[in-house]
Every structure is written in structure tokens, then in C-alpha cells.
Amino acid sequence: MDDEVQLWRYELRRDGATSTVELAGELDLQCADEVRFLLTEQAGIPGVSTVVLDLERVSFLDSTVLGCFISGYYAAQKAGRVLTIVNPSEAALRVLRITGLLTLLAPA
Numbered sequence: 091m092d093d094e095v096q097l098w099r100y101e102l103r104r105d106g107a108t109s110t111v112e113l114a115g116e117l118d119l120q121c122a123d124e125v126r127f128l129l130t131e132q133a134g135i136p137g138v139s140t141v142v143l144d145l146e147r148v149s150f151l152d153s154t155v156l157g158c159f160i161s162g163y164y165a166a167q168k169a170g171r172v173l174t175i176v177n178p179s180e181a182a183l184r185v186l187r188i189t190g191l192l193t194l195l196a197p198a
Contacts, residue, residue, distance in 0.1 A: 114147035129162025
């Protein structure tokens with residue numbers, strides 16, 4: 091029996107040409123591959139022009155997931171799309187500011 095507790099989750103929403111990926115919980119190495127896949131997948135969906143990454147319910151964010159955000163950003167750019175971060179929690183906001191990624195990924 092697998093006793094591993096999932097400490098994070100996601101929800102996908104689509105509104106016209108905008109795909110929103112809402113992340114929640116503790117984002118770390120455990121979820122990095124799936125987060126990277128989610129972001130690059132959404133950036134490649136026909137008809138999507140903007141991928142919005144909603145971080146309102148994130149309680150922890152580490153550097154491996156920051157790398158996933160950067161991968162998603164470049165995948166979106168390569169596909170002629172935009173990836174932005176909205177509603178960062180205090181925990182996420184602190185890390186994004188320290189690393190300078192808030193400037194790169196905040197909506198224009």
C-alpha cells in the first residue's frame with residue numbers, strides 16, 4: 091500500500107484563448123516533472139494564446155519548480171504564446187521577487 095501523501099494539486103481551466111493552470115500546496119522536486127509537463131503542454135495547445143499560472147494557493151515553492159516555470163515560459167515563447175503568473179501567495183511572491191522571476195513572469 092502506498093502511504094505517500096500528495097502535498098500539491100492542480101486545476102486546469104480554459105476560457106477562450108486563455109488556459110489557466112492553478113497550482114496549490116507545496117511545490118517541490120516531487121511535482122516538478124508534472125508541473126513542467128503541464129506548462130509546456132498548455133503552451134502547445136492549438137487556440138491557446140496565453141497560459142496563466144495562478145499561484146494563490148501555493149504554500150511552498152522551491153528552485154526545481156522555478157525551473158519548471160522558466161521552461162514553461164520558454165515553451166510558450168517558442169510557440170508564439172505568453173505565460174504569466176497571477177495571484178502569487180506570500181510564500182510564492184517572496185521567492186519570485188528574490189530570484190527576479192516576478193519581473194519576467196508578471197503580466198505586462
